[in-house]
Amino acid sequence: MAEVRQSKGDFWIGCGLLAFCGFAVWRTLSIKQGFSSSIAGPSFVPWLMIGLISILSAILIFQGISAGKEGGKDSVIHFPDKQTLLTIAAFVVLLVLYAAAFFPIGYIPATLVTFVIGLWLIGERKIWLLIGFPVVMTFAVHFAFTNFLSIWLP
């Protein structure tokens, strides 16, 4: 389990939020104003939010810097170790691929493959569970949703 000082985390998160606000400003400039001449147009609330988030992010950065300088009782953020973090990253990639495959390939093949790979990624090594459980679960869920709940699955 890796640890990051809260002040350091706040500083970087504040910077990230400011960068996000910069991106949001760029996108907000391209919002059309509509037909009304009122200041309460379509971009009114986005500008308000961007402004407020920027101010609060700057305060977060300032807090992070001053807490870091003071040292002393700074709390820590617990992060998973490198291997677990890699597993989570791989899992997210698997989920994005599953989302991409869900509609064009279909629920059953996409779910079977994702289920087996996912189980393996999170550490399941018993072959009968690795194969048997995904098959039973995938078909049982398909049967229940399509027959009992009348929900169409691709």
Added chain:
Amino acid sequence: MMDTLSYLAPLLQFKVILVIALGTLGGLVIGALPGLTATMGVALLIPLTFGMTPVMGINMLIGIYIGGIYGGCVSAILLRTPGTPASAATVLDGYPMAQRGEAGKALGMATISSAIGGLFAAVVLATLAPQLANIALKFGASEYFALALFGLTIIATLSGNLLKGAISGLLGILIACVGADPISGVMRYTFGIQGFSSGFAFTPALIGLFALSEVFTQIERLAGNEPAIKLVKDRWPSRQDMRESRGALIRGSLIGTLIGIIPGTGSGTASWISYNEARRTSKTPEKFGTGFAPGIAATESANNAVCASALIPLLALGIPGDVVTAVLMGGLMIQGLAPGPMLFQTNPEVIVGIFGGTFMATIFMFIFGMALIPVFSKILMVPRRLLTMAIVIFCFIGAFAINLNPIDLYTMVGFGVLGWGMQKFGFSQAALCIALILGPMMEANLRRGMLQAGDDVFVFLSGPITLLFLALTILSLCWPSIARHLARKTKA
């Protein structure tokens, strides 16, 4: 009277009662498993309500909510790991009792207390919500704007860190701006993607924020060791335990009900306040934390009272009382119902059905809770890896089945990663979620009010109700500083 009885007809069908019972049982199992929260259970199982009538679907979700909040006490008592944040305070006295070989008694006390707190709050819900809705019917644009602003601020304030809570809420409002502008129809932040023209779909976002983000947390936990599980004997607390717990039960039910009505607070806050109050007013405060039954009675009666009372602001004002009710709001919206005072006029059968369903779910919770005490330790032995992957599949089906739109799957994954990151860095998922709901309402009323008043912002400073909500908003923002100042003064 006859009207009310006829409105109860949709609730009193065998199929509906069965679904409420199954929902409560499902919630209980979900809540019992550490890491799986009631919020996650409700978000995950919303898709099951598609083919159901509104009364059946919403009451199933309420059953999951009530069962889930109660179920959290199981692992709190047997594993020293609260199944839900609402049961964190139950660990203090529940686990020492289990170590003494009184796990069954502790679970019995938790079940009885949860039922008493839940039933008390259900009575308050049925009495207070219609009165509050009558007042809310008179609200205009400025009152609704001020109410939404108050709801958002109090959630940000109570999320632990005001700054991060506020950033989470503002981020939620900005995210809610994606899609067509509610007044002019102009597209905002859609990047030309047709699927985003009506904004991020609410339910996939919720499933991502509360269910998928928990999957990532589960993956982290899979790396750790599983704790040993205590064996469970007996189930009924002794007469002396009940006598000693009477005051804690009454206070817990009252505190839970009051806290549930305040938007954004939730069961976790209620159970801690109730526990501290029970200890403060006890003749034997030194016994708290050593396996003392009134400690369990205080926390469990309070956290289950919140379940019913958090429905009051949701139904009467359209403002969710806590995170789970925010997710429940998504369930109501899927059924084509807009929570708020108008629901009392347009769909009284749904309102009466929800009141009755809350009572039913609480009674089922008591029956299942007492009956399952001997097998609770077996529930906790479910293999975690299989459960984690099963949740992922349910997340995907749930996100897809709402609009049959593949874009919603990406939305869900995106919000899942965002939710996990927010959890890690101490930002409030609850504030973001409630901002997603209240953001459009706040924006529409703010801009409508300004357009009507010719861009005069002072229109929001008129009217007693608007001023009251604005004053409460300022008070909630200043409250952390006032509390710190008062604490320093008391110390000095």
